[in-house]
Each structure stands twice: as structure tokens, then as C-alpha cells.
Amino acid sequence: MSISTFSTSETVWSGSSDEAAVGVVIKVLMLWALLWCLSLLIDPQWLASLGVSLNAHGHTHLHVHGHPFVDARSWCAIPNTLDVLSNLPFLLVGLWGGWRVRRILTRSSPTRKSALLAFVGLVLTWAGSSVYHWHPVPEMLVLDRLGMAVTFAGVLGWAVADRLQAVWATRFALCVMVAGGVSAALSVWGGHVMPWAVLQFGGLALVVAHAALTLREGPGQWTFKSPWLALVGFYVLAKWLEMQDEQIFLWTHQWVAGHTLKHLAAACALIPLAVSLAGCGKMPGQQALTRNAI
Template identity: 35%
Template sequence: MEKRSIWAWIVAILCFIILMIVTPSIPQSQDYHNFADHRVFLGIPNMLNVVSNFPFLVIGIIGLILCYRGNYFQLSLEGELLGWTCFFIGVAAVAFGSSYYHLKPNDSRLVWDRLPMTIAFTSIIAIFVIERIDEKKGKASIIPLVMAGVVSILYWRFFDDLRPYALVQFLPCIAIPLMAILMPPMYTHSTYWLWAAGFYLLAKLEEAEDKTIYSWTHHVVSGHTLKHLAAAMVPVFLTLMLAKRSIAPERQSLLKTWKISWTNYKDSRVDVKSSNYSQIDVSIAE
């Protein structure tokens, strides 16, 4: 089993090296800093993009408190407490890093915006490994994954190349929903992972359509401000999941659960139709 893990890491590293060789570098576009909403309120520049980060602080603090409040979240697996602690610290830090960046958007401040988000992303991957693959390997991967995220930020800053950071950011977007659907969970309420992924996707769409949404809303709110609010729903749903979940009585993937539900639904439709036909036959006979 250990040999398989070593070979998996070797293959992953080789794939990353090949990707870095065959793909061109991706520099940070300076147009990224040109957001639609530049309005100043109460002397605060870009105010809505600044204050819309406040929900991250609230949910990050709530999550940290509940992590250590008499094991309220029932973190029973090895390494879970460390993983979720890193996640909620990253979430809370987003409020400060993103607000600092949006006061005066530029590359040097963008580091402090992306760093806490990267900590949250990488922690989530480790948590998923703990829950669905192997507890010890997941726990051992927390610090290396977080460090890999930090290195991806430093690489971008010093070499103006976003490829490693893009991999760290978007890999969880693909891997986590797939793992949530295909792998049997340790706990109940796995669908909350998909809700969280859906809100993150919504946030990215709103970010991409920043100026368009600002125009659609007649300059009331920009897409980037809405992006912050949608992204804040990700830790909200994960916190709700932690509060509601319990040990699953039967470890069954969401895909299998959906197949069973669909089969039961089709069978019930067949039974209803058969019952209706029987009633019609009786009426004709009479």
C-alpha cells in the first residue's frame, strides 16, 4: 500500500513537471485589478468590494469556536480537527487579506488576498483524503498541501506565472465534487459538499461577469461584490454540514444513493400506472 502511495506521488509530480514544460507561462493580467465598482463611501475606496468580505470573518470565527466547543462537530477521525482548523483560519483570514487588497488593488496586495484562500483550498483536499481515502495519509498531507499552496503563491509573485496557483485553485473544484459523488462517505449530509461547490462555481461566474452585472443592476452592485457573498456561502454550507452530520449507518456513495432513489421512483410510477389501468379495466367490465 505504501509503494502504491509513493508511485502515486511520483506520477503526480511527473505530470506536474511535464505540464510546466509543455504549457506557456500565465502572467498576471493587470486588467484584473480594474474592477467595475470604484465608488467611495465613508472615505473607504471600493467600499462594497471591501466590506463584502465581512461574512468570511464571521463564519470563520464561528467555525473555529464550534471546532473546539466540546467537539460540537463530532470530529472523530484522525487529523480532522487540524484540517478544519486550518480551513476556518483560512476563511477568517480572507476577510482581512481581501479587504486589504481591495482598498488598493495591485499585485503586491493580491498576495494577501490569495494566500488565505489557498490555505482553505488545500485544507479541504486534505480533509477529503482523511474522510474518504485514508485517515493517516490525510493527516500527513495537511501541512505538505498547505505548503504547496503557499509555494504556488510565491512562485506566481516571483516569476509572474499563475500556472501552479491555478492548479491549486481549480483542482479542488473538480476533485471534490467527483469524490463527493463517487466515494462512500464516513458521515451523513454529503450533499452539502455539492451545495458548497455550486456556490463556488456561482462565485467564479460572478467574478468573470463583474462589469456586466454592474451594468445590469444599474450600478447598484457589481459582480465582484456578489462573488464575495456567494463564496462566503461555501464555508456556511460546510459549517451547516458539520453541525448536522453524524456517522453514516451505511457507507454508500451519493451516486449509488441517487441510483436507488431513481429506481424506487420508476417502480412507484409503474405501480401507479398499473393501479390506474386496473381501475379502468374494472370500470369497463361493469
């Protein structure tokens, strides 16, 4: 009796909340798409006149060695050694996460394609970012951001698949990849950095909205164990470390810079999602019973 009662109440709550969740997701998607389109019309010279002047690297200044990252030390013939080698976690997490997706999620799973795309994007990010930090010039930055765009597309498609139909998640992920490629190219060949900024932070806003919706398990029940919340936390930490690149280099007496640590934090962002796949094979009733037991 208690099992059926719990399942029924869970179904009623899910039905009403899902409609609201879908509405929130659609509104955020439409607003994000509109802002990205508007960003294409913003003239970089107009931003410069307002005091918002960014170089092709997407930063406000360059160091004397010619790129925006403070640690330019080279060891064992590897230029910018720590910034190059700190990309290895992207490769390791990408391979491990892709393996978990293929092993745990069935081909009919609505999140399988997007999840695979996210972890493939991490492998591409490792390759692109390593090349860029080996030779940090704006032209190489495109390779770095193309890998990031694939990761963004996978993660955002994954979030949309949790709320909408899988077909919409696939189409949305494709749109994000196209927009990401355009944004990456414009920042280098036209000095137009706003589309990339809108793509990145607008995507973060979507993930935050999805994470917020996953915090509620049922009527009056809240949890802070959401893997999406952990992803947002790691991403925010990574951005803070990036912004404190030089300061952290001074705090650690030039042992490690913030940008190096940023790579480690960013690579960890998808680990909670990969770990959460362990419960994806359960039936809804089993998941409800598990939550009730906890």
C-alpha cells in the same frame, strides 16, 4: 431482524465501495500533483506567444483605475468600499464554523484538524482579501491568496480524511499550503500564474470527485443532499460571478458588481459543511438508521 439485516448489507456495500473510492481519490491526487509540477515548467512567455496573456492579478485586462475589478467607488474614506466590506462574511462564517468544529467534533475525530484549518483559512482570507481590495496591487494579492491557500488545504484535507486515514489528510493539507504559498508568490514576482490556476481548479476537481462519491448512500440509493455538492455549487457560482463582474455591474445599474457578490457566494461555500457537522457524532449504525428512515 430488520435492523441487523440493514446494518449487514450496509457494511458489505461500504467495504466494496470504499476500496473503489480510495482508488479514485489516490489517482486524482497523483494526477493533480503531476499537473502542478508540470505547471512550474511552463514559461509565461510561451503562454503569451499562444495568446494566453495574464497580468499579475491573474486577469486578462485592467480597468482604467488600475485594477481588474469594475467597482472602484469609495464611501466613508474606504477605497473600493463594497469589495472591501463584502469580505466580512468570510470572517463571520470562519468564526462560526470554527466554533462548531470545536464544539461538535472530538479531538479523536479524523476530520477535526482539517475542518478547523478550513475555517481558520476563511478568517485569513477575510484579512488578506480586505487588505488587497483596499489597495489592489499585485504585491497585496499574495496576502489574499495565502488565506485562500489555507482554506483550500483545510477543505481538501477534510475530503481526504473522509476517504483515507487522518494522518494522510494532515500531510496532504500541509503540501497544499506549501504549494499554495509557492503558487501565490510566483504569480506576483515571476508572472507565473499557471501553478495557481492548477492548484485552484485541480483542487476543485478533487472536491467534485469526492462530492460525486458521496451522492450514493447504498445499492440503488442516490441522494443530492451532499454538503460537498453544495460546496461545489457555491464555488462554481462564485467563479461565474467573478467572471461577470462588469456585466453584473451594468445589469444592476451600477448598484453592485459581480466581484462583490462573488465574495458572498464564496463565503457561503463552507456553510453546508459546517451544518453537516451536526450528524458527525452519531455511530455508523445510527447514521444508517437515520438514512433508512428518511
